[in-house]
Amino acid sequence: MTRLSKRLSVLPSYPMAEIPALKRRLIQQGVDVIDVGAGDADLAPPRVAVEALARAARDPAMSRYAFQLGLPAFREAAAAYLQRRFGVKCDPFTELHPLLGSKEGIAHLALALLDAGDVAVVPEPGYAVYEGGTLLAGGEPYAYALTPRTDFLLELEEIPAEVIRRTRLVYLNYPNNPTAAVATREYLARTVAFCHQHDIVIAYDNPYCEITYDDYVAPSIFEIPGAWESAVEFHSLSKTFCMTGWRLGWAAGRAELIAALARVKNYVDTGAFLAIQAAGAAVLPQAEQLAREYVAQFRARRDAILPVLRAQGFEPDTPRATMYLWVPLPEGLPSATFQRKALEDAGVVVLPGRGFGAGGEGFFRIALTVAAPRLVEAAERLGKVLAAV
Numbered sequence: 389m390t391r392l393s394k395r396l397s398v399l400p401s402y403p404m405a406e407i408p409a410l411k412r413r414l415i416q417q418g419v420d421v422i423d424v425g426a427g428d429a430d431l432a433p434p435r436v437a438v439e440a441l442a443r444a445a446r447d448p449a450m451s452r453y454a455f456q457l458g459l460p461a462f463r464e465a466a467a468a469y470l471q472r473r474f475g476v477k478c479d480p481f482t483e484l485h486p487l488l489g490s491k492e493g494i495a496h497l498a499l500a501l502l503d504a505g506d507v508a509v510v511p512e513p514g515y516a517v518y519e520g521g522t523l524l525a526g527g528e529p530y531a532y533a534l535t536p537r538t539d540f541l542l543e544l545e546e547i548p549a550e551v552i553r554r555t556r557l558v559y560l561n562y563p564n565n566p567t568a569a570v571a572t573r574e575y576l577a578r579t580v581a582f583c584h585q586h587d588i589v590i591a592y593d594n595p596y597c598e599i600t601y602d603d604y605v606a607p608s609i610f611e612i613p614g615a616w617e618s619a620v621e622f623h624s625l626s627k628t629f630c631m632t633g634w635r636l637g638w639a640a641g642r643a644e645l646i647a648a649l650a651r652v653k654n655y656v657d658t659g660a661f662l663a664i665q666a667a668g669a670a671v672l673p674q675a676e677q678l679a680r681e682y683v684a685q686f687r688a689r690r691d692a693i694l695p696v697l698r699a700q701g702f703e704p705d706t707p708r709a710t711m712y713l714w715v716p717l718p719e720g721l722p723s724a725t726f727q728r729k730a731l732e733d734a735g736v737v738v739l740p741g742r743g744f745g746a747g748g749e750g751f752f753r754i755a756l757t758v759a760a761p762r763l764v765e766a767a768e769r770l771g772k773v774l775a776a777v
């Protein structure tokens with residue numbers, strides 16, 4: 389057998405990897421599957437994006453290598469959005485960098501910052517790429533459990549001093565996947581101060597900043613005084629504009645940190661398809677208006693499913709942001725058991741909390757990715773599963 393690298397052997401299997409095959413098998417058996425697993429809504433991307441992509445695809449210049457520079461108009465549109473939306477000023481060419489979806493930047497930043505033995509603090513439950521990127525870079529992930537005790541906030545002061553001494557990086561994600569928690573400015577300010585004091589870089593993962601409800605407006609970390617020194621912020625077109633498959637996002641931050649990320653990327657990719665960057669440049673000037681339209685749909689879905697879930701005996705909080713419901717399970721019921729029963733007995737794909745790390749046990753996640761009547765049907769089916777366990 390081929391000997392694989394040690395770093396690969398410590399990598400946990402990717403949480404959602406087997407779901408598409410399982411789902412396909414059930415559909416082939418004639419099951420009416422409702423998939424509220426992946427955070428990938430069924431809504432169409434903005435027309436302006438589709439038209440810009442179609443136009444750009446006809447231009448042969450757009451078929452050339454993008455390289456790390458990419459399309460200047462995309463960089464400029466992203467910088468203009470940050471300035472308009474958050475009051476954050478950054479140079480589009482030295483303090484901002486296009487990504488092939490934010491996932492790759494999140495993973496690659498670890499390669500730029502971590503040496504063997506360096507710690508990255510990762511929230512658990514959390515996006516699997518924080519841990520995976522750290523392990524692939526030879527770093528040591530330190531999992532911090534996000535629980536209701538701290539309102540799902542990652543409290544760095546609680547981590548042992550010996551670990552903090554070796555910590556170079558912390559991944560923070562608010563509005564949060566999967567818990568849907570949001571962070572107060574007071575929390576962000578003390579976290580920025582802590583990281584500054586301990587020379588820790590914050591990878592602030594902000595793909596859900598536009599998906600907010602009920603007057604809540606999510607900030608950029610750079611609105612917090614001093615954050616520019618310590619943070620790199622990741623943005624994505626995936627969730628806000630239902631463009632998950634297009635693979636487009638960006639990182640923003642201090643030139644030194646952005647240059648370090650770009651150095652890694654020079655050796656692993658040659659930039660996102662320029663025509664997709666042209667589509668991004670067309671979408672971002674209208675970001676807030678487009679987001680309002682999508683959010684209205686997510687809000688209607690949220691408000692349709694919540695009362696039905698509660699009537700079925702579940703007790704989820706009402707999320708103020710994201711497209712997720714983080715639903716507690718009865719004490720002692722493993723989330724993997726519930727997920728398997730939901731799929732096999734009820735044809736509903738949900739994600740088990742355990743799939744987001746051990747700290748996610750006791751919960752499951754529903755994504756608001758299908759129309760309201762299907763969400764209601766999913767909630768009713770899940771209620772039957774709960775009643776039968």
Ligand SMILES: Cc1ncc(COP(=O)(O)O)c(C=O)c1O
Pocket residue numbers: 427488489490491492515561565593595623624625626632635636637
């Ligand atoms: C918290 C979080 N960060 C980043 C991403 C990656 O988004 P993308 O690579 O599509 O930009 C996701 C996608 O699920 C996510 O949930």
